Amino acid sequence: xxxxxKSEAEFLKDYNPKDFEQLSMTADILLISISDExxxxxxxxxxxxxxILLVKRDDYPFKGKWCLPGGFLNxxxxxxxxxxxxxxxxxxxxxDIYLEQLYTFDNPKRDPRTRVVSxxxxxxxxxxxxxxxxxxxxxxxxxxxxxDNKKEVEVxxxxxxxxxxxxxxxxxxxxxxxxxxxxxxNNNEIAFDHDLVIVAGLxxxxxxxxxxxxxxxxxxxxxxLGELQKVYEVILNKKLLDPAxxxxxxxxxxxxxxxxxxxxxxxxxxxxxxx
Amino acid sequence: xxxxxKSEAEFLKDYNPKDFEQLSMTADILLISISDExxxxxxxxxxxxxxILLVKRDDYPFKGKWCLPGGFLNxxxxxxxxxxxxxxxxxxxxxDIYLEQLYTFDNPKRDPRTRVVSxxxxxxxxxxxxxxxxxxxxxxxxxxxxxDNKKEVEVxxxxxxxxxxxxxxxxxxxxxxxxxxxxxxNNNEIAFDHDLVIVAGLxxxxxxxxxxxxxxxxxxxxxxLGELQKVYEVILNKKLLDPAxxxxxxxxxxxxxxxxxxxxxxxxxxxxxxx
DNA sequence: CCAATAGTGTCTGTGAGACAGTATAAG
DNA sequence: CTTATACTGTCTCACAGACACTATTGG
Numbered sequence: 001x002x003x004x005x006k007s008e009a010e011f012l013k014d015y016n017p018k019d020f021e022q023l024s025m026t027a028d029i030l031l032i033s034i035s036d037e038x039x040x041x042x043x044x045x046x047x048x049x050x051x052i053l054l055v056k057r058d059d060y061p062f063k064g065k066w067c068l069p070g071g072f073l074n075x076x077x078x079x080x081x082x083x084x085x086x087x088x089x090x091x092x093x094x095x096d097i098y099l100e101q102l103y104t105f106d107n108p109k110r111d112p113r114t115r116v117v118s119x120x121x122x123x124x125x126x127x128x129x130x131x132x133x134x135x136x137x138x139x140x141x142x143x144x145x146x147x148d149n150k151k152e153v154e155v156x157x158x159x160x161x162x163x164x165x166x167x168x169x170x171x172x173x174x175x176x177x178x179x180x181x182x183x184x185x186n187n188n189e190i191a192f193d194h195d196l197v198i199v200a201g202l203x204x205x206x207x208x209x210x211x212x213x214x215x216x217x218x219x220x221x222x223x224x225l226g227e228l229q230k231v232y233e234v235i236l237n238k239k240l241l242d243p244a245x246x247x248x249x250x251x252x253x254x255x256x257x258x259x260x261x262x263x264x265x266x267x268x269x270x271x272x273x274x275x
Numbered sequence: 276x277x278x279x280x281k282s283e284a285e286f287l288k289d290y291n292p293k294d295f296e297q298l299s300m301t302a303d304i305l306l307i308s309i310s311d312e313x314x315x316x317x318x319x320x321x322x323x324x325x326x327i328l329l330v331k332r333d334d335y336p337f338k339g340k341w342c343l344p345g346g347f348l349n350x351x352x353x354x355x356x357x358x359x360x361x362x363x364x365x366x367x368x369x370x371d372i373y374l375e376q377l378y379t380f381d382n383p384k385r386d387p388r389t390r391v392v393s394x395x396x397x398x399x400x401x402x403x404x405x406x407x408x409x410x411x412x413x414x415x416x417x418x419x420x421x422x423d424n425k426k427e428v429e430v431x432x433x434x435x436x437x438x439x440x441x442x443x444x445x446x447x448x449x450x451x452x453x454x455x456x457x458x459x460x461n462n463n464e465i466a467f468d469h470d471l472v473i474v475a476g477l478x479x480x481x482x483x484x485x486x487x488x489x490x491x492x493x494x495x496x497x498x499x500l501g502e503l504q505k506v507y508e509v510i511l512n513k514k515l516l517d518p519a520x521x522x523x524x525x526x527x528x529x530x531x532x533x534x535x536x537x538x539x540x541x542x543x544x545x546x547x548x549x550x
Numbered sequence: 551c552c553a554a555t556a557g558t559g560t561c562t563g564t565g566a567g568a569c570a571g572t573a574t575a576a577g
Numbered sequence: 578c579t580t581a582t583a584c585t586g587t588c589t590c591a592c593a594g595a596c597a598c599t600a601t602t603g604g
Contacts, residue, residue, distance in 0.1 A: 021351065022298055022350065023298065041581090043577085045582075075298035080379065080381045081381075098451070101378065101379065104355065106354050106356075117300060176489050177375075177489050178487065179375070212452040213451040226583070241566090241569090243585075243586085244566060246585090261575070261576095263575075265580070265583080267575060316553090318554050318604085500556080516593090516596090517556085517558095522592080539553080539602075539604075540601075540603070541554080541600065542556080542602060543555075
């Protein structure tokens with residue numbers, strides 16, 4: 001028979017959480033940054049690459065596989081965002097960078113150990129803010145989007161030594177909002193369901209690029225409009241027209257009196273974010 | 276000393292989830308629908324109202340308070356979305372309606388019992404799909420957005436008997452994407468942190484209205500453009516101009532040969548969603 | 551007739567796409 | 578001078594905002 005309580009305080013005194021089935025949670029972080037791709041032509045400016053941080057697992061499960069940095073939530077008083085920040089600090093020594101909750105992944109089979117629900121976060125950083133204080137198992141992977149249509153997404157991640165090929169099938173979920181279920185078609189090239197997190201994060205970043213100033217979280221304090229445009233182009237995976245780009249960006253940046261010279265061609269003005 | 280495992284299978288045999296701190300999760304559902312607001316003038320068409328479903332808690336904690344329908348996740352094999360669907364079916368007998376993950380709320384104090392992380396879902400439905408098979412503790416509340424600026428959001432929920440006033444302070448989180456932390460300023464007018472879920476969901480719906488066909492999940496099969504426009508207006512909380520609205524919507528709907536008559540004014544054509 | 555909504559025509563301003571053109575550094 | 582990028586001028590087209598206008602019903 002159910003016991004009758006007279007007040008919330010009385011009820012809580014009797015309540016024992018261990019009476020119920022429980023589970024574990026993790027926060028996983030997709031840390032995205034922009035890298036320079038060296039060119040051999042003294043005139044050409046460096047192309048930009050998008051990079052993400054992966055960590056090599058040195059324990060089971062998925063021992064030896066690459067995965068996103070992440071860690072278990074301490075259920076006693078820690079929030080998921082605090083957990084994400086703690087992990088980020090541990091792996092990269094980065095603090096106070098852009099962090100945004102992405103999505104909660106909860107396929108019961110995503111972790112072979114037990115039920116682990118993962119809330120993923122997207123973090124953005126300007127690579128110049130990175131010191132060398134980084135976990136020796138952590139490494140930047142350049143991101144190349146090979147394919148992204150209504151049927152599938154294909155991404156290649158490469159750190160110069162290892163190459164990881166991600167292939168994800170899209171299944172239309174409902175037509176009104178063009179939403180898809182993502183189904184991993186990878187054979188353990190990356191640990192857990194982190195391929196899904198990566199694809200979801202890249203899409204979120206692409207979308208936000210168009211209606212926010214999010215890009216400036218990945219830029220150094222001073223930059224040329226050409227550099228900024230290249231960053232947009234590598235994230236959106238398409239060429240933009242100069243005049244159109246400059247019109248859009250004009251209201252967001254402020255021209256400084258600094259110039260960038262010595263590039264084998266006309267110098268360009270340095271701008272900064274008009275916060 | 277750490278034990279060395281030779282394979283993932285061997286590792287998993289030894290793994291005991293109970294060795295780690297655990298927590299509970301719930302799926303909470305913001306079910307949104309559109310209601311008619313009766314008018315006394317025989318000429319005037321009904322205005323539209325936005326409604327959400329709330330449930331009166333008959334147990335501690337928050338006994339007697341209204342809250343969103345929700346339930347504990349069964350960690351053994353159930354996904355959060357399955358959990359949300361199970362709860363929705365139990366409370367409303369609704370199945371196969373629009374369902375989208377909103378956000379994961381995890382303030383450690385959000386549930387006074389123990390650590391409970393909640394993943395919230397937004398569900399949309401056409402009220403005509405609702406039979407009377409509904410939990411007797413569940414009830415529709417009309418939603419009125421009183422205020423929504425950069426400092427605060429204020430919403431009133433009313434079911435004709437009870438009125439719930441939600442007030443949420445916004446604190447700018449970072450300027451590049453205009454993101455805010457939402458801080459509840461309610462004194463337990465609604466249970467848990469469900470005021471935050473409601474505000475987040477309403478905002479998501481407003482945004483998606485502009486770049487998706489999401490609205491048709493709340494419409495009956497046949498509708499007039501006037502009705503559809505009123506639905507947009509009540510969700511966006513502003514008047515739209517007829518010609519502009521018709522231009523935008525033209526590509527999404529299909530005119531049928533049915534007409535809606537007997538309204539005290541010129542009849543209008545019935546349209547349906549051009550799926 | 552009136553009230554209320556249905557539905558259309560059209561002007562205007564904004565802003566993106568497109569392309570052509572000029573400017574200027576290093577080598 | 579050449580090369581590569583910096584930066585600007587301007588045409589066009591699509592489209593949203595705005596307002597005026599006609600059409601059609603019930604009472």
